[in-house]
Amino acid sequence: MSNVLELVNVRKSFDSELVLNDLSLTVKEHTATVLIGASGSGKSTLLRCINLLETIDDGQIFLDGQEISDPLISVDEVRRKLGMVFQSFNLFPHKTVLENITLSPIKVHGIAPDQARDQAMVLLKRFDLADKADQYPDRLSGGQQQRVAIIRSLAVNPRVLLLDEITSALDPVLVNEVLSIVRDLKHDGMTMVLATHEMGFATQVADEVCFLESGLILERGSAEQVLKNPQNAKTKDFLKRVHEAGRL
Amino acid sequence: MLNGPDQQAWSPSSRELERRNARRQISRKQFTIAGISSVLVLGALYTVIITSPGWQVVKDTFFDLDYGREVLPTVLRGLVVNIQLSFIGGFFIAVIALSLALVRTTKSPALTPFRFLATAYVDIFRGAPLLLIILLVGFGVPALRVAGLTSNVIVLGTVAVVLTYSAYVAEVIRSGIMSIHPSQRAAARSLGLTSGQTMRFVVLPQAIKRVIPPLLNDFVSLLKDTGLVSILGVTDAVRAAQINASRTFNYTPYVVSAILFLLITIPLTRYIDRVIRRSSAKQNSEGAI
Numbered sequence: 001m002s003n004v005l006e007l008v009n010v011r012k013s014f015d016s017e018l019v020l021n022d023l024s025l026t027v028k029e030h031t032a033t034v035l036i037g038a039s040g041s042g043k044s045t046l047l048r049c050i051n052l053l054e055t056i057d058d059g060q061i062f063l064d065g066q067e068i069s070d071p072l073i074s075v076d077e078v079r080r081k082l083g084m085v086f087q088s089f090n091l092f093p094h095k096t097v098l099e100n101i102t103l104s105p106i107k108v109h110g111i112a113p114d115q116a117r118d119q120a121m122v123l124l125k126r127f128d129l130a131d132k133a134d135q136y137p138d139r140l141s142g143g144q145q146q147r148v149a150i151i152r153s154l155a156v157n158p159r160v161l162l163l164d165e166i167t168s169a170l171d172p173v174l175v176n177e178v179l180s181i182v183r184d185l186k187h188d189g190m191t192m193v194l195a196t197h198e199m200g201f202a203t204q205v206a207d208e209v210c211f212l213e214s215g216l217i218l219e220r221g222s223a224e225q226v227l228k229n230p231q232n233a234k235t236k237d238f239l240k241r242v243h244e245a246g247r248l
Numbered sequence: 249m250l251n252g253p254d255q256q257a258w259s260p261s262s263r264e265l266e267r268r269n270a271r272r273q274i275s276r277k278q279f280t281i282a283g284i285s286s287v288l289v290l291g292a293l294y295t296v297i298i299t300s301p302g303w304q305v306v307k308d309t310f311f312d313l314d315y316g317r318e319v320l321p322t323v324l325r326g327l328v329v330n331i332q333l334s335f336i337g338g339f340f341i342a343v344i345a346l347s348l349a350l351v352r353t354t355k356s357p358a359l360t361p362f363r364f365l366a367t368a369y370v371d372i373f374r375g376a377p378l379l380l381i382i383l384l385v386g387f388g389v390p391a392l393r394v395a396g397l398t399s400n401v402i403v404l405g406t407v408a409v410v411l412t413y414s415a416y417v418a419e420v421i422r423s424g425i426m427s428i429h430p431s432q433r434a435a436a437r438s439l440g441l442t443s444g445q446t447m448r449f450v451v452l453p454q455a456i457k458r459v460i461p462p463l464l465n466d467f468v469s470l471l472k473d474t475g476l477v478s479i480l481g482v483t484d485a486v487r488a489a490q491i492n493a494s495r496t497f498n499y500t501p502y503v504v505s506a507i508l509f510l511l512i513t514i515p516l517t518r519y520i521d522r523v524i525r526r527s528s529a530k531q532n533s534e535g536a537i
Contacts, residue, residue, distance in 0.1 A: 079437060108445070
Protein backbone atom coordinates (compact mmCIF):
# COMPACT_ATOMS: atom_id res chain seq x y z
CA MET A 1 0.00 0.00 0.00
CA SER A 2 1.33 3.40 -0.94
CA ASN A 3 1.43 6.46 1.27
CA VAL A 4 -1.34 8.86 0.34
CA LEU A 5 -0.57 11.50 2.94
CA GLU A 6 2.69 12.22 4.64
CA LEU A 7 3.27 14.89 7.25
CA VAL A 8 6.87 15.57 8.21
CA ASN A 9 7.68 17.69 11.28
CA VAL A 10 4.66 19.91 10.83
CA ARG A 11 4.64 22.94 13.07
CA LYS A 12 1.81 25.40 13.54
CA SER A 13 1.16 28.07 16.11
CA PHE A 14 -1.53 30.66 16.59
CA ASP A 15 0.05 33.79 18.02
CA SER A 16 2.18 32.46 20.87
CA GLU A 17 0.31 29.17 21.25
CA LEU A 18 2.05 26.17 19.71
CA VAL A 19 -0.70 23.93 18.34
CA LEU A 20 1.29 21.42 16.26
CA ASN A 21 4.76 20.67 17.56
CA ASP A 22 6.90 19.07 14.81
CA LEU A 23 4.24 16.46 14.21
CA SER A 24 4.80 13.61 11.73
CA LEU A 25 2.17 11.27 10.39
CA THR A 26 1.84 8.84 7.50
CA VAL A 27 -1.48 7.74 6.07
CA LYS A 28 -1.53 4.68 3.80
CA GLU A 29 -4.05 4.14 1.05
CA HIS A 30 -7.37 2.52 2.07
CA THR A 31 -6.71 3.03 5.77
CA ALA A 32 -8.55 4.96 8.44
CA THR A 33 -6.41 7.01 10.81
CA VAL A 34 -8.23 8.14 13.93
CA LEU A 35 -7.01 11.14 15.92
CA ILE A 36 -8.04 11.22 19.55
CA GLY A 37 -7.17 13.67 22.30
CA ALA A 38 -8.68 16.38 24.44
CA SER A 39 -10.15 19.53 22.92
CA GLY A 40 -7.31 21.86 22.00
CA SER A 41 -4.84 19.03 21.43
CA GLY A 42 -4.48 20.00 17.76
CA LYS A 43 -6.74 17.45 16.01
CA SER A 44 -8.81 20.00 14.10
CA THR A 45 -5.81 22.15 13.31
CA LEU A 46 -4.04 19.11 11.88
CA LEU A 47 -6.96 18.41 9.53
CA ARG A 48 -7.25 22.07 8.53
CA CYS A 49 -3.51 22.16 7.76
CA ILE A 50 -3.80 19.11 5.51
CA ASN A 51 -6.64 20.83 3.68
CA LEU A 52 -4.56 24.02 3.41
CA LEU A 53 -7.21 25.99 5.27
CA GLU A 54 -4.31 26.89 7.57
CA THR A 55 -0.75 27.64 6.47
CA ILE A 56 1.85 25.66 8.40
CA ASP A 57 4.82 27.40 10.05
CA ASP A 58 7.36 24.67 9.30
CA GLY A 59 7.68 21.11 8.05
CA GLN A 60 6.23 19.51 4.94
CA ILE A 61 2.98 17.87 3.85
CA PHE A 62 2.88 15.47 0.91
CA LEU A 63 -0.19 14.25 -0.96
CA ASP A 64 0.56 11.31 -3.27
CA GLY A 65 4.24 12.23 -3.10
CA GLN A 66 3.66 15.83 -4.14
CA GLU A 67 4.57 18.49 -1.63
CA ILE A 68 1.39 20.48 -0.99
CA SER A 69 3.00 22.75 1.61
CA ASP A 70 4.91 24.35 -1.28
CA PRO A 71 3.60 27.93 -1.49
CA LEU A 72 3.77 27.79 -5.29
CA ILE A 73 1.24 24.97 -5.53
CA SER A 74 -2.36 25.72 -6.48
CA VAL A 75 -4.43 25.31 -3.32
CA ASP A 76 -7.58 24.82 -5.39
CA GLU A 77 -5.93 21.89 -7.20
CA VAL A 78 -5.02 20.28 -3.89
CA ARG A 79 -8.43 20.75 -2.35
CA ARG A 80 -10.05 19.09 -5.36
CA LYS A 81 -8.43 15.89 -4.22
CA LEU A 82 -9.46 16.21 -0.58
CA GLY A 83 -12.87 15.94 1.02
CA MET A 84 -13.56 17.64 4.31
CA VAL A 85 -16.52 17.27 6.66
CA PHE A 86 -16.95 19.72 9.52
CA GLN A 87 -18.30 19.43 13.03
CA SER A 88 -21.02 22.00 12.28
CA PHE A 89 -21.95 20.53 8.85
CA ASN A 90 -21.49 23.88 7.05
CA LEU A 91 -24.07 23.09 4.39
CA PHE A 92 -25.04 26.02 2.19
CA PRO A 93 -28.41 27.15 3.57
CA HIS A 94 -29.53 28.85 0.36
CA LYS A 95 -29.09 25.71 -1.72
CA THR A 96 -31.14 22.52 -1.71
CA VAL A 97 -29.57 19.21 -0.70
CA LEU A 98 -29.05 18.31 -4.35
CA GLU A 99 -27.56 21.73 -5.17
CA ASN A 100 -25.23 21.47 -2.19
CA ILE A 101 -23.92 18.16 -3.49
CA THR A 102 -23.65 19.08 -7.17
CA LEU A 103 -22.08 22.54 -6.75
CA SER A 104 -18.48 21.36 -6.72
CA PRO A 105 -18.85 18.61 -9.37
CA ILE A 106 -20.43 21.11 -11.77
CA LYS A 107 -18.40 24.24 -11.06
CA VAL A 108 -15.05 22.79 -10.07
CA HIS A 109 -14.85 19.46 -11.84
CA GLY A 110 -16.73 20.47 -14.97
CA ILE A 111 -19.20 17.60 -14.89
CA ALA A 112 -22.39 18.15 -16.89
CA PRO A 113 -25.27 19.20 -14.60
CA ASP A 114 -27.48 16.23 -15.57
CA GLN A 115 -24.70 13.78 -14.93
CA ALA A 116 -23.78 15.45 -11.64
CA ARG A 117 -27.40 15.22 -10.51
CA ASP A 118 -27.60 11.54 -11.45
CA GLN A 119 -24.42 10.79 -9.53
CA ALA A 120 -25.68 12.74 -6.52
CA MET A 121 -28.98 10.85 -6.60
CA VAL A 122 -27.13 7.54 -6.60
CA LEU A 123 -25.31 8.59 -3.42
CA LEU A 124 -28.48 9.97 -1.83
CA LYS A 125 -30.33 6.72 -2.55
CA ARG A 126 -27.50 4.68 -1.15
CA PHE A 127 -27.68 6.56 2.14
CA ASP A 128 -31.50 6.73 2.29
CA LEU A 129 -31.76 10.44 1.64
CA ALA A 130 -33.26 10.44 -1.85
CA ASP A 131 -36.54 11.93 -0.62
CA LYS A 132 -34.65 14.93 0.82
CA ALA A 133 -33.00 15.91 -2.48
CA ASP A 134 -35.08 19.05 -3.00
CA GLN A 135 -35.25 20.14 0.64
CA TYR A 136 -33.27 23.00 2.12
CA PRO A 137 -30.75 21.96 4.80
CA ASP A 138 -32.57 23.78 7.58
CA ARG A 139 -35.53 21.43 7.21
CA LEU A 140 -33.33 18.40 7.95
CA SER A 141 -32.35 16.88 11.27
CA GLY A 142 -28.74 17.27 12.39
CA GLY A 143 -27.96 13.68 11.47
CA GLN A 144 -29.44 14.10 8.01
CA GLN A 145 -27.52 17.34 7.50
CA GLN A 146 -24.26 15.70 8.43
CA ARG A 147 -24.96 12.77 6.11
CA VAL A 148 -25.61 15.24 3.30
CA ALA A 149 -22.33 16.98 4.16
CA ILE A 150 -20.50 13.67 3.89
CA ILE A 151 -22.16 12.92 0.55
CA ARG A 152 -21.23 16.41 -0.62
CA SER A 153 -17.57 15.71 0.04
CA LEU A 154 -17.83 12.24 -1.54
CA ALA A 155 -19.38 13.56 -4.74
CA VAL A 156 -15.98 14.67 -6.01
CA ASN A 157 -14.28 11.29 -5.39
CA PRO A 158 -11.63 12.57 -3.00
CA ARG A 159 -8.31 10.78 -2.50
CA VAL A 160 -8.60 11.34 1.23
CA LEU A 161 -11.61 12.19 3.34
CA LEU A 162 -10.94 14.41 6.37
CA LEU A 163 -13.61 14.17 9.07
CA ASP A 164 -13.44 16.74 11.85
CA GLU A 165 -15.45 15.59 14.88
CA ILE A 166 -18.42 15.00 12.66
CA THR A 167 -20.68 13.70 15.42
CA SER A 168 -19.87 16.23 18.14
CA ALA A 169 -22.85 18.43 17.33
CA LEU A 170 -25.32 15.54 17.27
CA ASP A 171 -27.39 13.88 19.95
CA PRO A 172 -26.55 10.23 20.73
CA VAL A 173 -29.42 8.80 18.68
CA LEU A 174 -28.34 10.62 15.52
CA VAL A 175 -24.67 9.80 15.96
CA ASN A 176 -25.13 6.25 14.77
CA GLU A 177 -26.75 7.07 11.43
CA VAL A 178 -23.75 9.26 10.63
CA LEU A 179 -21.17 6.76 11.83
CA SER A 180 -22.74 3.95 9.81
CA ILE A 181 -21.96 5.91 6.63
CA VAL A 182 -18.35 6.15 7.72
CA ARG A 183 -18.31 2.40 8.36
CA ASP A 184 -19.62 1.84 4.83
CA LEU A 185 -16.92 4.10 3.42
CA LYS A 186 -14.27 2.25 5.38
CA HIS A 187 -15.61 -0.95 3.85
CA ASP A 188 -15.33 0.63 0.38
CA GLY A 189 -11.66 1.31 1.06
CA MET A 190 -11.87 5.10 1.35
CA THR A 191 -8.71 6.62 2.83
CA MET A 192 -9.76 8.64 5.86
CA VAL A 193 -8.31 10.78 8.62
CA LEU A 194 -10.81 11.47 11.36
CA ALA A 195 -10.84 13.32 14.62
CA THR A 196 -13.38 11.91 17.03
CA HIS A 197 -14.45 11.52 20.63
CA GLU A 198 -16.37 8.31 19.89
CA MET A 199 -13.95 5.70 21.21
CA GLY A 200 -16.21 2.75 20.47
CA PHE A 201 -16.47 3.87 16.88
CA ALA A 202 -12.72 4.47 16.72
CA THR A 203 -12.21 0.85 17.75
CA GLN A 204 -14.43 -0.33 14.88
CA VAL A 205 -12.95 1.61 11.97
CA ALA A 206 -9.42 2.61 12.92
CA ASP A 207 -6.41 0.99 11.28
CA GLU A 208 -4.31 3.32 13.34
CA VAL A 209 -5.18 5.42 16.37
CA CYS A 210 -3.07 8.46 17.23
CA PHE A 211 -3.31 10.11 20.61
CA LEU A 212 -2.56 13.83 20.39
CA GLU A 213 -1.55 16.00 23.29
CA SER A 214 -0.08 19.52 23.09
CA GLY A 215 0.48 19.22 19.36
CA LEU A 216 2.36 15.95 19.51
CA ILE A 217 1.40 12.36 18.78
CA LEU A 218 2.21 10.80 22.13
CA GLU A 219 1.10 7.32 21.25
CA ARG A 220 0.11 5.54 18.07
CA GLY A 221 -0.80 2.01 17.11
CA SER A 222 -3.77 -0.22 16.45
CA ALA A 223 -7.01 0.56 18.24
CA GLU A 224 -6.45 -2.53 20.34
CA GLN A 225 -3.05 -1.24 21.48
CA VAL A 226 -3.82 2.41 22.08
CA LEU A 227 -7.35 2.20 23.42
CA LYS A 228 -7.26 -1.09 25.31
CA ASN A 229 -3.64 -1.24 26.38
CA PRO A 230 -2.15 2.27 26.42
CA GLN A 231 1.49 2.64 27.42
CA ASN A 232 1.84 6.38 27.83
CA ALA A 233 0.70 7.82 31.17
CA LYS A 234 -1.08 10.73 29.48
CA THR A 235 -2.99 8.41 27.15
CA LYS A 236 -4.08 6.37 30.14
CA ASP A 237 -5.18 9.51 31.93
CA PHE A 238 -7.13 10.77 28.90
CA LEU A 239 -8.87 7.43 28.35
CA LYS A 240 -9.72 7.27 32.04
CA ARG A 241 -11.39 10.66 31.85
CA VAL A 242 -13.26 9.65 28.69
CA HIS A 243 -14.34 6.47 30.44
CA GLU A 244 -15.61 8.44 33.42
CA ALA A 245 -17.61 10.63 31.07
CA GLY A 246 -19.26 7.46 29.79
CA ARG A 247 -18.00 7.67 26.22
CA LEU A 248 -16.00 4.44 26.02
CA MET B 249 -51.22 17.56 10.53
CA LEU B 250 -51.59 14.49 12.64
CA ASN B 251 -53.75 11.78 11.23
CA GLY B 252 -53.41 8.63 13.22
CA PRO B 253 -56.39 6.55 14.29
CA ASP B 254 -56.42 8.45 17.62
CA GLN B 255 -56.71 11.74 15.83
CA GLN B 256 -60.10 10.88 14.32
CA ALA B 257 -61.59 9.65 17.56
CA TRP B 258 -60.39 12.69 19.50
CA SER B 259 -62.78 15.39 20.56
CA PRO B 260 -61.78 18.21 22.89
CA SER B 261 -62.30 17.58 26.60
CA SER B 262 -64.65 19.81 28.56
CA ARG B 263 -61.58 21.40 30.17
CA GLU B 264 -60.19 22.30 26.76
CA LEU B 265 -63.57 23.70 25.70
CA GLU B 266 -63.60 25.86 28.82
CA ARG B 267 -60.10 27.10 28.04
CA ARG B 268 -61.09 27.99 24.50
CA ASN B 269 -64.10 29.86 25.81
CA ALA B 270 -61.90 31.77 28.25
CA ARG B 271 -59.44 32.63 25.46
CA ARG B 272 -62.28 33.92 23.31
CA GLN B 273 -63.48 36.13 26.14
CA ILE B 274 -59.99 37.51 26.70
CA SER B 275 -59.54 38.35 23.04
CA ARG B 276 -63.00 39.95 22.88
CA LYS B 277 -62.07 42.13 25.84
CA GLN B 278 -58.76 43.12 24.28
CA PHE B 279 -60.50 43.97 21.02
CA THR B 280 -62.93 46.25 22.86
CA ILE B 281 -60.12 48.02 24.71
CA ALA B 282 -58.20 48.56 21.47
CA GLY B 283 -61.34 49.95 19.81
CA ILE B 284 -62.17 52.38 22.61
CA SER B 285 -58.61 53.65 22.91
CA SER B 286 -58.35 54.17 19.14
CA VAL B 287 -61.60 56.14 19.01
CA LEU B 288 -60.52 58.28 21.96
CA VAL B 289 -57.03 59.10 20.69
CA LEU B 290 -57.97 59.65 17.05
CA GLY B 291 -61.08 61.56 18.07
CA ALA B 292 -59.06 63.86 20.30
CA LEU B 293 -56.51 64.44 17.55
CA TYR B 294 -59.27 65.20 15.05
CA THR B 295 -61.01 67.60 17.45
CA VAL B 296 -57.78 69.46 18.23
CA ILE B 297 -57.02 69.93 14.53
CA ILE B 298 -60.56 70.83 13.46
CA THR B 299 -61.17 73.30 16.27
CA SER B 300 -57.79 75.00 15.97
CA PRO B 301 -58.15 78.65 14.95
CA GLY B 302 -56.15 78.26 11.75
CA TRP B 303 -57.87 75.08 10.51
CA GLN B 304 -60.07 76.79 7.94
CA VAL B 305 -57.05 78.44 6.33
CA VAL B 306 -55.01 75.24 6.41
CA LYS B 307 -57.91 73.33 4.91
CA ASP B 308 -58.26 75.80 2.05
CA THR B 309 -54.55 76.09 1.26
CA PHE B 310 -53.41 72.49 1.80
CA PHE B 311 -56.47 70.33 1.26
CA ASP B 312 -58.32 71.99 -1.60
CA LEU B 313 -59.92 68.99 -3.29
CA ASP B 314 -60.86 70.71 -6.55
CA TYR B 315 -57.45 72.26 -6.98
CA GLY B 316 -55.83 68.98 -6.05
CA ARG B 317 -57.74 67.23 -8.83
CA GLU B 318 -56.71 69.97 -11.27
CA VAL B 319 -52.95 69.65 -10.58
CA LEU B 320 -52.96 65.86 -10.30
CA PRO B 321 -52.01 65.19 -13.97
CA THR B 322 -49.10 67.63 -13.85
CA VAL B 323 -47.73 66.23 -10.60
CA LEU B 324 -48.23 62.69 -11.92
CA ARG B 325 -46.17 63.54 -15.01
CA GLY B 326 -43.48 64.79 -12.65
CA LEU B 327 -43.69 61.61 -10.63
CA VAL B 328 -42.99 59.57 -13.75
CA VAL B 329 -39.65 61.40 -13.92
CA ASN B 330 -38.91 60.40 -10.29
CA ILE B 331 -39.76 56.79 -11.01
CA GLN B 332 -37.67 56.66 -14.18
CA LEU B 333 -34.80 58.29 -12.38
CA SER B 334 -35.06 55.80 -9.53
CA PHE B 335 -35.06 52.73 -11.75
CA ILE B 336 -32.37 53.86 -14.17
CA GLY B 337 -30.31 55.23 -11.28
CA GLY B 338 -31.05 52.10 -9.24
CA PHE B 339 -29.57 49.91 -11.96
CA PHE B 340 -26.30 51.84 -12.05
CA ILE B 341 -26.21 52.06 -8.26
CA ALA B 342 -26.53 48.28 -8.00
CA VAL B 343 -23.69 47.69 -10.46
CA ILE B 344 -21.32 50.27 -8.96
CA ALA B 345 -22.15 49.42 -5.34
CA LEU B 346 -21.62 45.70 -5.90
CA SER B 347 -18.25 46.35 -7.53
CA LEU B 348 -17.21 48.66 -4.70
CA ALA B 349 -18.27 46.11 -2.08
CA LEU B 350 -16.43 43.29 -3.87
CA VAL B 351 -13.27 45.33 -4.30
CA ARG B 352 -13.33 46.32 -0.65
CA THR B 353 -13.77 42.75 0.60
CA THR B 354 -11.25 41.02 -1.69
CA LYS B 355 -7.71 40.29 -0.63
CA SER B 356 -6.32 39.99 -4.16
CA PRO B 357 -3.01 41.88 -4.33
CA ALA B 358 -3.68 43.06 -7.89
CA LEU B 359 -6.64 45.05 -6.64
CA THR B 360 -4.78 46.86 -3.86
CA PRO B 361 -4.88 50.32 -5.50
CA PHE B 362 -8.58 49.85 -6.30
CA ARG B 363 -9.20 48.95 -2.68
CA PHE B 364 -7.75 52.29 -1.60
CA LEU B 365 -9.74 54.13 -4.24
CA ALA B 366 -12.97 52.37 -3.30
CA THR B 367 -12.46 53.23 0.37
CA ALA B 368 -11.77 56.88 -0.47
CA TYR B 369 -14.82 56.96 -2.75
CA VAL B 370 -17.12 55.58 -0.07
CA ASP B 371 -15.72 57.97 2.55
CA ILE B 372 -16.28 61.00 0.35
CA PHE B 373 -19.69 60.27 -1.08
CA ARG B 374 -21.16 58.84 2.08
CA GLY B 375 -19.94 61.82 4.05
CA ALA B 376 -20.97 64.71 1.81
CA PRO B 377 -24.61 65.94 1.72
CA LEU B 378 -26.48 64.72 -1.36
CA LEU B 379 -27.76 68.21 -2.11
CA LEU B 380 -24.18 69.51 -2.35
CA ILE B 381 -23.18 66.70 -4.70
CA ILE B 382 -26.19 67.45 -6.91
CA LEU B 383 -25.25 71.13 -7.06
CA LEU B 384 -21.56 70.41 -7.71
CA VAL B 385 -22.26 67.91 -10.49
CA GLY B 386 -25.23 69.80 -11.90
CA PHE B 387 -23.49 73.15 -12.18
CA GLY B 388 -19.84 72.09 -12.09
CA VAL B 389 -19.76 69.61 -14.96
CA PRO B 390 -21.37 71.93 -17.58
CA ALA B 391 -18.98 74.69 -16.45
CA LEU B 392 -16.06 72.52 -17.53
CA ARG B 393 -17.27 72.95 -21.13
CA VAL B 394 -15.67 69.67 -22.12
CA ALA B 395 -16.86 68.61 -25.56
CA GLY B 396 -19.10 65.57 -25.42
CA LEU B 397 -20.02 66.01 -21.76
CA THR B 398 -23.71 66.47 -21.34
CA SER B 399 -25.34 69.48 -19.77
CA ASN B 400 -28.70 67.75 -19.57
CA VAL B 401 -29.90 68.39 -16.02
CA ILE B 402 -31.80 65.13 -15.74
CA VAL B 403 -28.67 63.14 -16.63
CA LEU B 404 -26.43 65.19 -14.34
CA GLY B 405 -28.92 64.98 -11.48
CA THR B 406 -29.10 61.20 -11.90
CA VAL B 407 -25.31 60.95 -11.96
CA ALA B 408 -25.09 62.87 -8.69
CA VAL B 409 -27.69 60.65 -7.03
CA VAL B 410 -25.96 57.51 -8.35
CA LEU B 411 -22.58 58.68 -7.03
CA THR B 412 -23.92 59.17 -3.52
CA TYR B 413 -26.19 56.15 -3.31
CA SER B 414 -23.52 53.80 -4.67
CA ALA B 415 -21.50 54.61 -1.57
CA TYR B 416 -24.42 53.89 0.78
CA VAL B 417 -25.43 50.69 -0.95
CA ALA B 418 -21.82 49.46 -1.22
CA GLU B 419 -21.54 49.62 2.54
CA VAL B 420 -24.80 47.75 3.02
CA ILE B 421 -23.66 44.97 0.67
CA ARG B 422 -20.23 44.86 2.28
CA SER B 423 -21.74 44.44 5.72
CA GLY B 424 -23.85 41.59 4.32
CA ILE B 425 -20.76 39.89 2.88
CA MET B 426 -18.93 40.22 6.18
CA SER B 427 -21.89 38.81 8.10
CA ILE B 428 -21.57 35.41 6.41
CA HIS B 429 -19.81 33.03 8.79
CA PRO B 430 -16.24 32.06 7.77
CA SER B 431 -17.22 28.39 8.04
CA GLN B 432 -19.29 28.80 4.86
CA ARG B 433 -16.18 29.99 3.06
CA ALA B 434 -14.12 27.16 4.56
CA ALA B 435 -16.68 24.60 3.35
CA ALA B 436 -16.73 26.06 -0.16
CA ARG B 437 -12.96 26.32 -0.43
CA SER B 438 -12.49 22.79 0.84
CA LEU B 439 -14.77 21.60 -1.97
CA GLY B 440 -12.23 23.08 -4.35
CA LEU B 441 -14.12 26.26 -5.27
CA THR B 442 -11.84 29.19 -6.04
CA SER B 443 -12.21 32.35 -3.97
CA GLY B 444 -14.14 33.94 -6.84
CA GLN B 445 -16.52 30.99 -7.13
CA THR B 446 -16.94 30.93 -3.36
CA MET B 447 -17.96 34.58 -3.43
CA ARG B 448 -20.31 34.12 -6.37
CA PHE B 449 -22.06 30.88 -5.49
CA VAL B 450 -21.88 30.74 -1.71
CA VAL B 451 -21.23 34.09 -0.02
CA LEU B 452 -22.99 36.66 -2.22
CA PRO B 453 -26.36 34.90 -2.57
CA GLN B 454 -26.64 34.62 1.20
CA ALA B 455 -25.28 38.11 1.81
CA ILE B 456 -27.65 39.80 -0.63
CA LYS B 457 -30.63 37.99 0.82
CA ARG B 458 -29.67 39.15 4.27
CA VAL B 459 -29.42 42.81 3.21
CA ILE B 460 -32.60 43.01 1.14
CA PRO B 461 -34.51 44.86 3.89
CA PRO B 462 -31.90 47.64 4.25
CA LEU B 463 -31.51 47.75 0.46
CA LEU B 464 -35.23 48.25 0.09
CA ASN B 465 -35.00 51.00 2.65
CA ASP B 466 -32.35 52.65 0.48
CA PHE B 467 -34.54 52.24 -2.61
CA VAL B 468 -37.42 54.02 -0.91
CA SER B 469 -35.10 56.81 0.15
CA LEU B 470 -33.72 56.94 -3.39
CA LEU B 471 -37.22 57.41 -4.77
CA LYS B 472 -37.76 60.33 -2.40
CA ASP B 473 -34.30 61.83 -2.85
CA THR B 474 -34.72 61.97 -6.62
CA GLY B 475 -36.96 64.91 -5.66
CA LEU B 476 -33.78 66.83 -4.82
CA VAL B 477 -32.77 67.01 -8.48
CA SER B 478 -35.61 69.52 -8.87
CA ILE B 479 -33.07 72.05 -7.65
CA LEU B 480 -31.37 71.80 -11.05
CA GLY B 481 -34.65 72.61 -12.75
CA VAL B 482 -35.82 69.08 -13.52
CA THR B 483 -39.60 69.01 -13.52
CA ASP B 484 -40.22 66.05 -11.23
CA ALA B 485 -43.21 65.66 -8.91
CA VAL B 486 -41.77 68.00 -6.28
CA ARG B 487 -40.89 70.68 -8.84
CA ALA B 488 -44.28 70.36 -10.56
CA ALA B 489 -46.00 70.84 -7.22
CA GLN B 490 -43.77 73.78 -6.40
CA ILE B 491 -44.51 75.53 -9.71
CA ASN B 492 -48.24 75.18 -9.19
CA ALA B 493 -48.10 76.14 -5.53
CA SER B 494 -46.13 79.32 -6.14
CA ARG B 495 -48.44 80.29 -8.98
CA THR B 496 -51.61 80.15 -6.85
CA PHE B 497 -50.29 80.34 -3.27
CA ASN B 498 -52.25 77.17 -2.62
CA TYR B 499 -50.14 74.36 -1.21
CA THR B 500 -52.45 71.47 -2.09
CA PRO B 501 -50.03 70.30 -4.86
CA TYR B 502 -47.44 69.50 -2.17
CA VAL B 503 -49.95 67.30 -0.38
CA VAL B 504 -50.91 65.63 -3.68
CA SER B 505 -47.26 64.97 -4.39
CA ALA B 506 -46.69 63.54 -0.91
CA ILE B 507 -49.70 61.24 -1.24
CA LEU B 508 -48.47 60.00 -4.62
CA PHE B 509 -45.06 59.15 -3.15
CA LEU B 510 -46.72 57.28 -0.30
CA LEU B 511 -48.93 55.38 -2.73
CA ILE B 512 -45.78 53.92 -4.26
CA THR B 513 -43.53 53.49 -1.24
CA ILE B 514 -45.97 51.88 1.20
CA PRO B 515 -47.22 49.06 -1.09
CA LEU B 516 -43.64 48.54 -2.27
CA THR B 517 -42.35 47.96 1.26
CA ARG B 518 -45.27 45.69 2.11
CA TYR B 519 -44.77 43.66 -1.06
CA ILE B 520 -41.05 43.14 -0.49
CA ASP B 521 -41.65 42.22 3.16
CA ARG B 522 -43.96 39.49 1.93
CA VAL B 523 -41.48 38.24 -0.65
CA ILE B 524 -38.77 38.02 2.01
CA ARG B 525 -41.08 36.22 4.43
CA ARG B 526 -42.10 33.69 1.82
CA SER B 527 -38.56 32.91 0.70
CA SER B 528 -37.28 32.51 4.25
CA ALA B 529 -40.25 30.31 5.14
CA LYS B 530 -39.13 27.97 2.38
CA GLN B 531 -35.56 27.72 3.65
CA ASN B 532 -35.98 27.91 7.40
CA SER B 533 -38.05 25.65 9.56
CA GLU B 534 -38.69 28.51 11.95
CA GLY B 535 -40.18 30.55 9.11
CA ALA B 536 -43.68 30.15 10.52
CA ILE B 537 -42.89 32.11 13.69
